[in-house]
Each structure stands twice: as C-alpha cells, then as structure tokens.
Amino acid sequence: MFCNLVFLNMEALTLWYYRFAIRFVPLLPERLGYWLFARMGDLAFMLNTGARRNYQKNLAHVLGATAPPSEYARITRRALQNLMKNYFDLFRGHRLTEAQVYAQLASVEGLEHLDNAIALGKGIAGGSAHFGNFNMFVHLTAVHFKHKHAVVVPVERIKPESVFQLVTTQRAAQGIELVAADQAARVLLKKLRSGAILGLAVDLDPTRTGPVVNFFGAPAQLPDGAAVLAIKYNAPLILAFIRRRDDNRCAVTIEPPLELERTGNLAQDSRRAVEKIAARLEHWIRQYPEQWIMFQPVWEEDKSDSRAVG
DSSP states (O other): OHHHHHHHHHHHHHHHHHHHHHHHGGGSOHHHHHHHHHHHHHHHHHHOHHHHHHHHHHHHHHHOTTSOHHHHHHHHHHHHHHHHHHHHHHHHGGGOOHHHHHHTEEEEEOHHHHHHHHTTTSOEEEEEOSBSSTTHHHHHHHHHTTTSSOEEEEEOOOSSHHHHHHHHHHHHTTTEEEEEGGGHHHHHHHHHHTTOEEEEESSOOTTOOSOEEEETTEEEEOOOHHHHHHHHTTOOEEEEEEEEOTTSOEEEEEOOOOOOOOSSOHHHHHHHHHHHHHHHHHHHHHHOGGGBOOOSOOBHHHHTTOOOOO
16 A cells, blocks of 8 residues: 555656646746756766666767767767757747747758648658757647648657646647557558658667667667558658757758658568668768767667666
C-alpha cells in the first residue's frame, strides 16, 4: 500500500510539474528563459553522468578517436543546453502566435518543396532528426499551411496518462496532433491518405524493427517508418533539419523529396531509402555535432551496456 501511495504521489507531482511549466514558463522573457534553461543544461552536464556517457558514446562515432576530451566535453555541454532550450520552447509553444513563430526563424530554405509535395494530394512523410530545435519543423508546417492540413506526430506515450493527455491538448492548440506510438500504425496510414503531413523521427528506432545500416562507418538500427509509408503509398518523403543558432533563432533547411525506389520489393526499397536517410544524417551531424540531441544509444555495439537517458 505504501508503494502504491508513493507511486500515486509521483504521478501527481509529475502532472503538477507539467501544469506549472505550461502555465508559467510562457511568462518568462525570452532571453531570460533561454538563459535559465541553458543553465539547467549546465547542471545536467555536471550531474547526469548517464546522459553524458550515452551522448559521448554516440559522439565517438561522429568525431572519431582523435578528438581531444575537451572537444567531447564542449559538444556534450552544448547539446545539453540545446536540449533544455527545447524544453523552454516546448512549454511556451502553445502561447506563440503565428508572427512569433516566424520571428523564431532566422532563415527558411526549401519551403517550396513542401508546397509542391502537398499539391500532389498524397500527404507528406516528413522526417526529421533529434537535431537543433526539431519541433520547429512541425510548428512551421502547421502555420505555413494555415492549419488546412493535419500535422501528425507519433510519440512514445508519456506516463502517467494524465500528463500525456495534457501534452496532447497543449500541442493540439498549436495545430499538431500527437499519436501514441502504440496506436500509430493505423492512425498514420489513415492521416497520410487524407493528405496530412507526418512528422517522423529518422534517427532513433525505439521499436527495433528498422534495418541495420551503415551509419558513420558502424552498424546502427534506424527507423524505416517514413520510408515504408512513402514507398508503399506513393507519398513524397521530405527531410528537414533545423539548426539552433547562437541567438536561439532557427535556420531551417527543407530538403528536396528523397528519390525512392519502388521495385515492388518493399523491404529492399525501404532499406535503400533508410541508407539514403543515414547519408543525409551524416551530412548534417558531421557539420553540427552539438545540434544532435541524442542521449540514447544508437549504434548496435553501444546498446548492450548503455541505459537510455532522456
């Protein structure tokens, strides 16, 4: 009974925390908010050894063995700062007007690729990595299309359920529909067929059902959801990368639709698509490693002795 009481109290505390953050974080002046959340990132760097360990194992595949420890420390600290700044943006996102969303954008390249793709009437399998302020892709898409097309994002179900429902309601106010991963397959197909834009992660496969491909020279299992949906239902697959600048505004790059093979062999075609996605991930992560906010093990060799963080 005592254990159950503690569990219920923790659930209530978590719900209270989210409600507090969603209500009061938007009241912070922007510069102060980013500064405070960056300091939380500094604190996480000092105290969260699990996050540091997982991140630096991922980083080793990007930087190689020749990078000095000081470079690992600098990039890891910066990534944790960026992660916490994303939480600041998350907690205040439902209060941002369309003008404020656009004010967050320092530059946007490739918006015409979204326009051309949506005109086909087949929906868009949109892919993005945990890179920079990655939530900005779905925010931009929602305001750009004036909420005429559903923007749907599959997510892991947050516990407790009350918090998941709170976050779902918050994101709905931004024109973004969250779908629990355990219900995603059926819902995403229905939404895509109705012309929706899907926001799918392409750099982490929590279901462990995607192909193992070469990623920075080592085997890594990457998700194939975006590839399978695009190939099977003849929808364009578009990748977007959002880099957080030093002034906390975003530089958005929307790439041309990925060239997909449709030979009739879905497993083979989707694998080749994932290999192309991996190449684009390498391109961006190699240039801006501190923008890759990945604190869970990605490579097969690192998964046996690492615990997921974040």
